[in-house]
Amino acid sequence: MNPLEAQLSYAFGDTLPASGATLEVVPGVRWLRMGLPFALDHINLWLLEDSVETDEGIRQGWTIIDCGISNDATRAAWEEIFIKELRGLPVLRVLATHCHPDHVGLADWLCTRWQAPLWMSGGEYFSARIMSAALPGADGSAALPHFQRHGMRDPEVIAKVSQRKSYYPSMVPSVPQAYHRLADGQSVRIGQHQWQVITGFGHAPEHVALYCGDLELLVSGDMVLPRISTNVSVFAIEPESNPVQQYMDSLEKYRALPTETLVLPSHGKPFRGLQIRIDQLQQHHRERLVEVVSACTTAPQSASDIVPIMFRRPLDAHQMTFALGEALAHLHKLWFDGVLKRRLDADQVYRFSVA
Numbered sequence: 001m002n003p004l005e006a007q008l009s010y011a012f013g014d015t016l017p018a019s020g021a022t023l024e025v026v027p028g029v030r031w032l033r034m035g036l037p038f039a040l041d042h043i044n045l046w047l048l049e050d051s052v053e054t055d056e057g058i059r060q061g062w063t064i065i066d067c068g069i070s071n072d073a074t075r076a077a078w079e080e081i082f083i084k085e086l087r088g089l090p091v092l093r094v095l096a097t098h099c100h101p102d103h104v105g106l107a108d109w110l111c112t113r114w115q116a117p118l119w120m121s122g123g124e125y126f127s128a129r130i131m132s133a134a135l136p137g138a139d140g141s142a143a144l145p146h147f148q149r150h151g152m153r154d155p156e157v158i159a160k161v162s163q164r165k166s167y168y169p170s171m172v173p174s175v176p177q178a179y180h181r182l183a184d185g186q187s188v189r190i191g192q193h194q195w196q197v198i199t200g201f202g203h204a205p206e207h208v209a210l211y212c213g214d215l216e217l218l219v220s221g222d223m224v225l226p227r228i229s230t231n232v233s234v235f236a237i238e239p240e241s242n243p244v245q246q247y248m249d250s251l252e253k254y255r256a257l258p259t260e261t262l263v264l265p266s267h268g269k270p271f272r273g274l275q276i277r278i279d280q281l282q283q284h285h286r287e288r289l290v291e292v293v294s295a296c297t298t299a300p301q302s303a304s305d306i307v308p309i310m311f312r313r314p315l316d317a318h319q320m321t322f323a324l325g326e327a328l329a330h331l332h333k334l335w336f337d338g339v340l341k342r343r344l345d346a347d348q349v350y351r352f353s354v355a
Helices: 072-085 107-114 122-132 140-148 155-162 167-171 243-254 274-298 303-310 317-336
Strands: 023-026 029-035 042-054 057-065 091-095 118-121 180-182 187-190 193-200 207-212 217-221 262-265 340-344 350-354
Touching: 023 262, 029 072, 042 091, 042 262, 091 107, 107 118, 118 122, 118 207, 122 167, 140 155, 140 317, 155 317, 193 243, 243 274, 243 317, 274 303, 274 317, 274 350, 303 317, 317 340, 317 350
Parallel strands: 057 091, 091 118, 118 180, 217 262
Antiparallel strands: 023 029, 029 042, 042 057, 187 193, 193 207, 207 217, 340 350
């Protein structure tokens, strides 16, 4: 446990859900984990007891929050959960916090498997549809010229990025053709409890977190994680965005929640200390911004130049794209704030210097 984590309180200590099983968080809310084929090797998913009114009366069942990526291992893991953990009850609704593959990858399969509707924000749903269809500008090949404009020159990384045209569809092969929209401030009844929708920005187009006042639970998705900082990147489809500012602003939306709120994150373990973690994340970004300004004071810097300053460890091609996107995001905040200026040099690379 690092010093920042030591300031948080893990509700279940080091206990994790067993493979193919769930762990009760509070009555009616269960925690499960699915594997991921990345350095970040797991995602937390949630089962909430639910009920819906039908012409035949009240139907009992479950709401699934987030889905895992689309692959045989995750489907097999879900089938084991269905047999062991649902008590013979159906899935009534699938809710995805955002459009990233580990969260929405199996949504269509789950919705079809159970004839259940998908609930999602508009921004996340349409982003998932666009990327799953690999439309021009949203397919993997759009990333290469974007990153090259910001200094990507490593031949190995370029070769791997150029082969990623179907990267997103490989993990999200389809998305349900209809959905139920979630919006900020909306109250959603799941089982016996009301859950408030809190949208956040910077990590994804319109990320949904859910807070239940009765239970003092926050399903935070990727917006508040206990051990790692949420990735905030500038990507090709929105090349002049300001995600660091959006993310830092969004974090403040959770600050007013009760201090005893139990946070259920998508990665890591459930914890208490929400306001402490918000302060830690805000400070993390402030420190990165100071580092970036310092580097740009010495000489004009591309996003690629900033990567080794912000990330002092070896990165594979997958990690490099996120690192480059995040380095650019910090440059953009400073550019939008007027601290830095930007120019396109003769080699067609954007570099930033002190204004």
